[in-house]
Structures are given as C-alpha cells and as structure tokens.
Amino acid sequence: MFNLKNKKAYITGGSGGIGRAVAELMIANGAQVAIADINDPSTVAAEIGAIPLQCDVADESNVQRSLADAEKALGKLDIVVLNAGIGDVGPEIGELDQSLLERVTRINYWGVLYGMKHAPTVMADGGSIICTSSMAAFINLPGGAAYSASKRAIISLAEMAxxxxxxxxxxxxxxxxxxxxxxxxxxxxxRKICEAFTALGRVANVDDISGVFLFLASDASRYMTGQALKVDGGWVCGPTTNLLEMVTGAAHSPS
Ligand SMILES: NC(=O)c1ccc[n+]([C@@H]2O[C@H](COP(=O)([O-])OP(=O)(O)OC[C@H]3O[C@@H](n4cnc5c(N)ncnc54)[C@H](O)[C@@H]3O)[C@@H](O)[C@H]2O)c1
Structure with missing residues (x-):
C-alpha cells in the first residue's frame, strides 16, 4: 500500500530539511522525484537521485515553469508536495512590518496557492497534493502572526482544492x-518548548515527519482528502505533567 513504484513526484523546498527527507523516502519507496528549490538543487539532486529544478515559489511563472519542466522530465505527475516555506518570528501584530508580512505571505501562502493553481494541469487523475502547514496553524506563539496566518491559510486552501x-x-x-x-x-x-510541551517530550527530526508524507502520497490514504494531519508529538493533547509540575508544583490537575 505504501509502495510508490512508477509514481512521479514533484517537491518544492526539496533541497533541504523536511523536503529533502521526503524526497529521499519517496525515492526509497520507488518514486521518481523532481526537487524544486530557490537554492540550486543540483548537488542534492545528484546525491539522492532526483531531478533538480530551480524555482522561487513566490513567483507564479517560476512555479508554473518548474511544474511543466517536471512533467517534461517525468511525464504526468502523481504526487505534488508544496513544502517550501520560511520561518519567521517578528514583532507583535501592532508592530508588524509590511516587508516581513509580504515575504512570509508570498512564500508560505501564495507559493502554495500557485502550486495548487498549476499542478492539476500536469497531474494524472488519482494523484495526491500534500502541503506542509505547521502546528503554528493551531498553536499561536506571540510574534508569529505572519507565519501562523500563512500556515492556517493553506489548510483552508487545501480544503477548497x-x-x-x-x-x-x-x-x-x-x-x-x-x-x-x-x-x-x-x-x-x-527544543526546550518540545521538551516541556509535547507528550513525547522531544523535538522532531525529519524522519519523524517524512513517513506521514509517504502515507498521504500512497494508496494507504486513498479515502483521505481535505485533512490536516498534526505531527506534533502530542503537543495539542494538553499540558504535560512536566508543565503542570512547573506551574502548580504537582504533576496532575488541581483537585
Ligand atoms: N522545521 C520546523 O520546525 C517546521 C515546523 C513546522 C512546519 N515547517 C514547515 O516545513 C517546511 C519545510 O521547512 P524546513 O524545516 O525543512 O526548512 P528548511 O529551511 O530546512 O528547508 C526549506 C527549503 O525550502 C527552500 N525554500 C525557501 N524559500 C523558497 C522559495 N521561495 N522557493 C523555493 N524554495 C524555497 C529552502 O531553500 C530549503 O531548501 C516549511 O514550509 C516550514 O514552514 C517546519
């Protein structure tokens, strides 16, 4: 069910971090993969056996062109992973700088929107589009307004698409x-936030995350659409015993 043999995949932000791990896992499970990144992806592509495509997702024509190039190289695409994004911690909303807001919005929100707009024309029916949102879409940390809003916006886009x-x-x-x-x-x-706030008590590594992309790309998830899967070590479950102890001195809810 998890086999991606004969599947063709396109992954933005595939040169590093989560995107690279997803590319490697999909290749290991039989897919042919193109990675699109603003940083020249040639070296990483050669290392992992992918096709390199240079692309700035904030530019619609770049996205359209790189998707067309992926189709030219691989044929109709089965899997499109709209993963490229930037993190940002800015000031609170009252101080939000226009250029920061535009930068985060253009890459994290519009970048995904452009992917959703142009991917379907180069995809085979029965394919899978996967967007990298964030727990920041659900849990707000002060100073992350532009980032959190961009990550919540793409969940809405995914439901619409x-x-x-x-x-x-x-x-x-x-x-x-x-x-x-x-x-x-x-x-x-x-790292400290994860140690205190997550049920599993640790930060994730990329291999903790990439398997969920494999699941969503494969037949194992064939009746799932419009969903946002939290891969958060149990962050949203509630305060951990560690945290309760820190705040109340007791590792259980107050009686
Ligand atoms: N690392 C985290 O803690 C975390 C948590 C939740 C969500 N995410 C999301 O995961 C995704 C991947 O992040 P990561 O942690 O792997 O970061 P990363 O910085 O390691 O990798 C991001 C990749 O995207 C590329 N990229 C950046 N801007 C681009 C653009 N305009 N066009 C094309 N490519 C671009 C970078 O060159 C890089 O290869 C992002 O969308 C991020 O918001 C990350």
Whole structure:
C-alpha cells in the first residue's frame, strides 16, 4: 500500500530539511522525484537521485515553469508536495512590518496557492497534493502572526482544492509538523518548548515527519482528502505533567 513504484513526484523546498527527507523516502519507496528549490538543487539532486529544478515559489511563472519542466522530465505527475516555506518570528501584530508580512505571505501562502493553481494541469487523475502547514496553524506563539496566518491559510486552501479536485480523484491534504530539527528548524528554543510541551517530550527530526508524507502520497490514504494531519508529538493533547509540575508544583490537575 505504501509502495510508490512508477509514481512521479514533484517537491518544492526539496533541497533541504523536511523536503529533502521526503524526497529521499519517496525515492526509497520507488518514486521518481523532481526537487524544486530557490537554492540550486543540483548537488542534492545528484546525491539522492532526483531531478533538480530551480524555482522561487513566490513567483507564479517560476512555479508554473518548474511544474511543466517536471512533467517534461517525468511525464504526468502523481504526487505534488508544496513544502517550501520560511520561518519567521517578528514583532507583535501592532508592530508588524509590511516587508516581513509580504515575504512570509508570498512564500508560505501564495507559493502554495500557485502550486495548487498549476499542478492539476500536469497531474494524472488519482494523484495526491500534500502541503506542509505547521502546528503554528493551531498553536499561536506571540510574534508569529505572519507565519501562523500563512500556515492556517493553506489548510483552508487545501480544503477548497480537495472539493474542486475530488471529481478527478486528486486528493489534497496538509501535514502540520511541530518543531523539527532542520536549518529553519528548532534551535534551542524549539527544543526546550518540545521538551516541556509535547507528550513525547522531544523535538522532531525529519524522519519523524517524512513517513506521514509517504502515507498521504500512497494508496494507504486513498479515502483521505481535505485533512490536516498534526505531527506534533502530542503537543495539542494538553499540558504535560512536566508543565503542570512547573506551574502548580504537582504533576496532575488541581483537585
Ligand atoms: N522545521 C520546523 O520546525 C517546521 C515546523 C513546522 C512546519 N515547517 C514547515 O516545513 C517546511 C519545510 O521547512 P524546513 O524545516 O525543512 O526548512 P528548511 O529551511 O530546512 O528547508 C526549506 C527549503 O525550502 C527552500 N525554500 C525557501 N524559500 C523558497 C522559495 N521561495 N522557493 C523555493 N524554495 C524555497 C529552502 O531553500 C530549503 O531548501 C516549511 O514550509 C516550514 O514552514 C517546519
């Protein structure tokens, strides 16, 4: 069910972090993969056996062109992973800088929108589109307004696209990782937050996340569309015993 033999995949932000791990896992499971990235993806592509495509997802014509190039190289696409994104911690909303807002919105929100707009024309019926959202879509950390809003927006887009593409049996879902150890990634702050706030008590690594993309790309998820899967080590379950102890001095709810 998880086999991707003969499947063709296109992954944005595939040069590093989560995108690269997803590309490697899909290749290991039989897919042919093109990685599209703003940073020249040639070296990574050669290392993992993918096709490199240079693309800035904030530019609609770039996205359209790289999808067309992927189709030229591979044929009709079965899997499109709209993963490229940037993290940002800015000031609170009252101080939000226009250029920061535009940068985050153009890449994280419009970049995914462009992918959804142009991918269907180069996809085979029965394909799967997967967007990388974030736990930031559900749990707000002050100073992350532009980022959180962009990640919530793409869940809405994915639901809309799921409705519009269902007649072609193209499924559209989101993966919402918690803090993950990548270049954008966790840093010391993310590690500490995960230790305190997640049921599993640790930050994610890219291999903790990539399997969920494989699931959503494969037949194993063939009746799932319009969903946002939280891959967060149990962050949304509620406060951990560690956290309760820190706040109340007791590792259980107050009686
Ligand atoms: N790392 C985390 O803690 C975390 C948590 C939740 C969600 N995410 C999301 O996961 C996705 C991947 O992030 P990551 O942690 O792997 O980060 P990363 O920085 O390691 O990798 C991001 C990749 O996207 C590429 N990229 C950046 N801007 C681009 C653009 N305009 N056009 C094309 N490619 C571009 C980068 O060159 C890089 O290869 C992002 O959408 C991010 O928001 C990350």
């Amino acid at each position: 799921a409705l519009e593409l269902g007649h072609r049996n193209i499924r559209v879902n989101c993966v919402c990782p918690g803090y993950t150890d990548t270049a954008m990634g966790s840093g010391d702050e993310g």
